[in-house]
Amino acid sequence: MIATSTWQHTFTNYQNIDNINLSGQQHLEIIQPLATNRIRLQLNNLYDETPLEISKLEIYAHPDTKKVVTLHGLKHFSIEPRLVEWSDWIDISLPAQGKLIIDLFSPNKTVHTAGLTISNDLIQTTQTYPNIPKYFFGISGIQVMADQVYxxxxxxxxxxxxxxxxxxxxxxxxxxxxxxxxxxxxxxxxxxxxxxxxxxxxxxxxxxxxxxxxxxxxxxxxxxxxxxxxxxxxxxxxxxxxxxxxxxxxxxxxxxxxxxxxxxxxxxxxxxxxxxxxxxxxxxxxxxxxxxxxxxxxxxxxxxxxxxxxxxxxxxxxxxxxxxxxxxxxxxxxxxxxxxxxxxxxxxxxxxxxxxxx
CATH class of the missing domain: 3.40.50.1110 (SGNH hydrolase)
Incomplete structure (x- = not known):
């Protein structure tokens, strides 16, 4: 099996934005083109000076199939400042051309390391109005185990x-x-x-x-x-x-x-x-x-x-x-x-x- 990137989005330093995570919870839906039974997430805190605390991180294709994402075996973990890390590999059955749903819970209200999208075609946040910039944090990449090179x-x-x-x-x-x-x-x-x-x-x-x-x-x-x-x-x-x-x-x-x-x-x-x-x-x-x-x-x-x-x-x-x-x-x-x-x-x-x- 081969580790294959199925989604990657560059993050940058939004120093001028505060309270990007005012609710303490982030919901993402990202199109996944490949069927797989194993997945891991890229965890990104590259531009912040304080640890990004993640109290819970769940992934699923359907609410009945939720799996907790861990880092070094821990369900509650933090990403140190200026670092990017990969989560542990998680066993989960995902269909091809479906959506991976990610729920991230964090007490950090202000996070400056973030990505931006306006389109809803590939990644969706809870805000889906077409012309509104949508900022998201914590997750900047997805890899799955695949049976061939793409x-x-x-x-x-x-x-x-x-x-x-x-x-x-x-x-x-x-x-x-x-x-x-x-x-x-x-x-x-x-x-x-x-x-x-x-x-x-x-x-x-x-x-x-x-x-x-x-x-x-x-x-x-x-x-x-x-x-x-x-x-x-x-x-x-x-x-x-x-x-x-x-x-x-x-x-x-x-x-x-x-x-x-x-x-x-x-x-x-x-x-x-x-x-x-x-x-x-x-x-x-x-x-x-x-x-x-x-x-x-x-x-x-x-x-x-x-x-x-x-x-x-x-x-x-x-x-x-x-x-x-x-x-x-x-x-x-x-x-x-x-x-x-x-x-x-x-x-x-x-x-x-x-x-x-x-």
Missing amino acids: KKIAFFGDSLTNQGNFSAPLAVDLENNYNIMTANYGISGNRLLRPGHSTSQWSESFGEAGFTRFDHMLADYQPNLVIFMEGINDLLHPGTGSPMDELPSAAAIVNAVRILKAKCREHEIKFVPMTITPAEGSIDGDIAGWNPKKEALRQEINQELLKLPHVIDLDDLVSHNVRLKPQFDCGDHVHFSANGGKIIAKYIKDQLLRKKML
């Missing part, structure tokens, strides 16, 4: 990836219909060339520069294919919280993408970059996030990206006159709508099929 795809990027409006429905499709496991390595606010450095209250959560955290993803997840989309925040942030002199050249962005592609090639990983989508009309506070100089940079970057093998021209699908088409726009002129995300997911899948990558 191919793995990593979605790497910023909020457009992290929110899940395209990546989550695509993940469910790939997992259920192609037996390909997926992981979400998107971080909202993440830049390719620079770490979080902003007057924004969210600056800490923007994370390490994508260029360097890409190495961690390759080492930790070891994907067979990476779907990559970053660069929009390198253009958006300067002048809207970050210094304007941090606006990069098009060559800097393109060279960074080429280096990441070369790293993938060294490990025989297919690298699928996507063009940068538009942000004309975006507003951060009272400040316009976009201007003609930024748009010219985006166009120059995309022209160079289109020269790379395996590139997917997402910009061509979602843009009209340098703006997001209404069916793809969630309303802020940057992020994708839920329905638009599903169109994008199908488009990416069709492109992967055309390129014979599935």
